[in-house]
Amino acid sequence: MLRPILLVFLVACASPVDWVFHNGVVHTLVEGQEPASAIAIREGKIAFVGNDASALALAGNGTRVINLAGRALLPGFHDAHMHLMGFGESLRTLDLVDTGSLEEVVQETAKWAEKVPEGDWIVGSGWDQNDWDSSRMPTHHVLSEAIRTNPVLLWRVDGHAVLVNQSAMDAVGLHAGTSDPPGGRLLREPDGALSGVLLDRATHLITSVIPAPNEEELGFRLEAAVSMLHRLGVTAIGDAGVDSAGVEFYRAAAAEGRLPLRVSIMLDAQDELALASWLPGGPRPDLDGHGVISLRAVKAFADGALGSRGAALQEDYADDPGNQGLILTSPEVLQALASRCKKSGFQLCTHAIGDRGCQSVLDAYAATFAPGGDLRFRLEHAQVLTQRQIEQMASLGIVASMQAQHATSDMPWVEARVGKNRAEGAYAWRWLMNAGVPIAGGTDAPVEFPDPLASFWSAVTRTDAEGNPPGGWFPQHRMTRSEALQHLIRTPAWASFQEARMGTLEVGKLADVVVLSDNPLTAPESVLRDLKVEMTIFNGVLVHPKQAAF
Template sequence: MKTTLYVAKRIRTLDAARPVAQALAVRGDTVLAVGSREEVRAVAGPGVREVDLGAATVVPGLVDAHAHISGLGRTLTTARLEGAASLEEAVHRLAEAPRTSFQGDWLLGKGWDQNAWPTRAFPGRKELDARFPTTPVCLMRVDHHAYWVNGEALRRAGIGRDTPDPAGGRIVRDAAGEATGVLIDNAMDLVTAAVPEPTQAQLEARLRAALERCAQVGLTGVHDAGMELAAFRKLREWEEAGHLPLRVYAMAAGQGEERHAYLEQGPYEGRMLGMKSVKLLADGALGSRGAALHEPYSDEAGQYGLLLLSPEELEARARAFMRRGFQVCIHAIGDRANTLVLDVLLQCAEETGTRHLRHRVEHAQILRKEDIRRLGAAGLVASVQPTHATSDMGWAEARLGRERLEGAYAWRSLKEAGAQLALGSDFPIENPDVLAGLYAARTRQDAAGRPEGGWMPHERLTAEEALEGFTVGPAWASFKEDRRGRLAPGMDADFVALSVDPVEGPAAELVDARVVATVVAGAEVFRS
C-alpha cells in the first residue's frame, strides 16, 4: 500500500497521548504514525511520498453531525434566494433562475426568509402570480419548514378555500379565508405530492454537487438527517463501486411512507456509507412559528406551534425503529417538543433495552432548565448547530421573550449537564462552511463581531470544545470513536489542513480562513 508523509506547522491530534505533532504518515487508508518529522519518517521507511503543507494546521476529519446532502444539491442547482433583502428581490431572482431550477415544468427555489425583509411579514401568492401566472412555482423557506407558492401551484395541488389544515400543518389564509400561498410544515405535503419527481440525472447531479461542496469546505463526513430512499440507493451504488468520496452516516427518513422500506431493510454498514439511525420530526421551526412551545409565541397571541406527529405516533415509530436496531434521532426545536422527545426517547429506550444505541435529540434548541438536566443525566446526544444561534439571534427574543431564551441554544448548559455534544450546520438551511460553525461556537457572534462579547456568552464553547464538537462528538454519535475523531496510529486517515489554527489562533481569523486540503480514507478529495 502507498505510504504518504504529511508535514505541517502543527498537527492537532486530539489524542491525549500526543496532542500536538509535526508529521503524520498514512499507509493506505489508515494513520501509520504521528510525531516529529524524523520519528514519522523512520516508521514510514524509504521511498515515502512526502507532502509539505507549509504553515497549515492539520486537524482530525471535520464532520457535520446534522445536514442534508440532497437539500444542498437542490440548493446549488435551483433558484437561490438566500440573502434576498426583500420580497421584490426574491421575485427578481426567480426571473433569472437557471434551467436546472425546473423539475418538470415546476420552478423550484429555496432560501427565502421573511425575517430579513423590511416588513418581516410572510409573502403571498399575488407577487408570484404577477410574474408567473401559468408556471407552478414552489419556493422552500430557509428552514425547510414552509413553502411559498403561487396560484398555479395551489391549483395543481387541489388547495382551495375549503381545504382543511392537515394535522401538524397550517395553510396560511387571509382575512377572507383564502390561501395566501404560504404552507407550513405538514401542509407542505399537499404541494410536494403534485411536484414531479427529479430525474435520475437531476438526482445524480445534485448529489455530486453537494459532495464536492462538502469536500471544498473541509468536511470529511456528514450525518445526513433524513435521507430519502432514492438518494440512499444512489449513494449505496457509488459506495459499492468505490466512488463515494466522503463518509456519510445516513439517518433513514422516518417521517413518510418510505419508513416501511427502511424498517424492512434494517441497518446498513459499508466502508464509506452507513445507516444505523432514523430521523423523526416532533415539531417545526422557530422562524416560521412551527416550533412547538409550552406557552404561546410572544409575537403571535394564541399560536403555540405545531406537533408534526401525535405523541402516540411519535412513540410508536420510535419504538419500532429501536426494536429493529436503529439509533433514533428526533428533531425538536420548541420547549414543548423537547419535553415530548425526552419522554419518548427515555421511555422507549427503557422498554426496548436500547440505551446503548445512543439516541439523539436533533437541534435541542429551546429547553426548560429541567429538561436540560434530564437530557444530560440520560447521556443522550445533543446534536446542535452553532450557526443557528447566530442566524436567529436578531429575532429569537421577539418569538420567545427573554425568559425562555435562558434555555435556548444552550450548548454550555447541555454539556455541563452531561449531554454528548455533536455539532453541525443543518445545511443547506445554513452554509455548509464548517469554519463558520467553529467560529460561532466560540464567539456566538456574526462575522462582523456582533454583538460585542457574544449573544448570551455564558453558553459559548472553548476553542478545543468546538473542535471536539466537529470531530470527537460526531464520531461518538455514529459509533466510530475507535476509528475517527482523533489522529493516532491505527485510526482512519481522515484529516483536514487549515490556513489557521482553530484552537490557539484568534477566533476572528476563522472568518476568512481557508481549507488547504481535505483527506478522506487516505485520499485527497480536495486541495486548494
C-alpha cells in the same frame, strides 16, 4: 517507551507510506494528548502519529512528503446533521439566500423563469422573511402576478415553509376551502383566502405533485454537494431523513465509486417501506462493505421550526399570541417508534426545536428505556430548552445534535419570538455541556451553508461574521475553542457510532484529514474568521485541491 519505537520499526519494515505530513501542528483530538508534529498515511489508514523524524523515516520512493510549515492538521470535519441531496439541489436550483425583500425574491425568480419552459415547475430555496423590513410572512400576489405560466415553489430557508404562486395552487387544486392537514397549516389572509404560504406537513400537498429529478440530475446534485463539502474540509456527514429510493441511490453511487464521503444514513420515519426493509436486520455499520455508508438510525419530527413559528412551545409565541406551534408526530406514535428502534438496535434521532416539542420527545424516550444504556438517541436541534429538560437529557444519556450557525443566524429575532426569559435557554450550549450532555455539531445544510469553520466561529464567539453583537449573544453559552473543535469532529463520530473508525487521528483509523491555514486553537481572534481549508484528504486520497498547493 519501547512500544512506539517497535511500532515505527514494524511499520517501516512493511512498506513505504503514501503520505508524510511533517512540521505542523497535528491535533489528534485524543483526550489528554498534546499535538503531534507529523503523521503518515498508508492505504487509506493512519500509519503513524508523532514526531517529524520518525514520520520521515517511513517515507520511500513514491511517498508524498508535505511540509506543513506550521499549519494545523486535524481529522476531517463531520457534519452531524445535514441533507446531502437537498444541499446538492440548492447548488443547482434557484438560490434565494440573502434576498432582502419579497420584491427581490420575485425579481430573482422572474429572471430564473426566463430560462424555464412554459408549464415547468420552478423550485427555489433560501428566503427568510426575518431578513426583510417586515418580518411578516409574505403572500403570493406579487409572485403570481410576475409569473403566470409556470407553477412556482420557493422553500423558506428552514425547509419548513414554502411560498407558492397561484399557478402552483391551481395545479394541485388548493383553494380557500382546503383544510389544514394533520401537522401542517395553510396560512390565510383576513378574508380566508390562501396566502400562498404552507407550513410543515401542508407542504406535502404541493411537493407530492412536483416531478422527481431523473437519475442524471441526481448524479449532478451528488457530485456538486460532495465537491463543495471537500472544499470545506468535510469528510463525513449524518444525512437526516433518507427514504427508500435515497438509500438505493447511495448504495449504487458507493458501488460505482461516486461517493467519496462517509455517510451515516438516518432513515425517514415517514417511509414505512424503509423502516420495514432495514430495521429487522439491525444496524449496518458498513453497508455493502465499501466503507462509506453506515445505516443504523431513524429520523423523526416532533415539531416545526422557530423561524416559521411552527416549533411547538409550552407557552404562546411572544410575537403571535394564541399560537404555540405544531406537533407533527403524536407522543404515542413517537413512543411506538422509539420502542421499535430500540428493539432493532437502531438509534432514533428526533427533530425537536420548541420546549414543548422537546418535552414530547423526552417523554417518549423516557417511556422506552431506562437511564444507563448506550442507545445514543438524539434530540435534533434542541433549540429552546428548560433546565429541567436538560437534566432529563443528561439522565437518559440523550445526545444534543445542534447547529452553531443557527444561533447566530436566528439571534436577531429569537427574543421577539419567545421573549427574553425563554431566549436565555435557546441554543444553550453551556447549560448542556455543564450537565454532561454531548453536543454533536452540524449545519442542517442547506438551511445553513455547511462550512465548519463558520460553525466554529459561531460556537466560540456567538457573533455574526462581523463580530456583532460585541461580546456575543448570551455569551455565557459560548464554547471554548477546544470544545468547539470536538463538537465538529469527534463528538459527531461518537454520536453516529463511528468512533472506532474516525473522529481522532490514531494509528489504524481512516485517513480522512484536513489541513488549515492556521491553528484554530491559538490563532488570534482577528484572523480566526479568515481560516481557510488548504487541503482535504479522504481515504488517503487528495480530494481538495486537485493538486497539493504546497
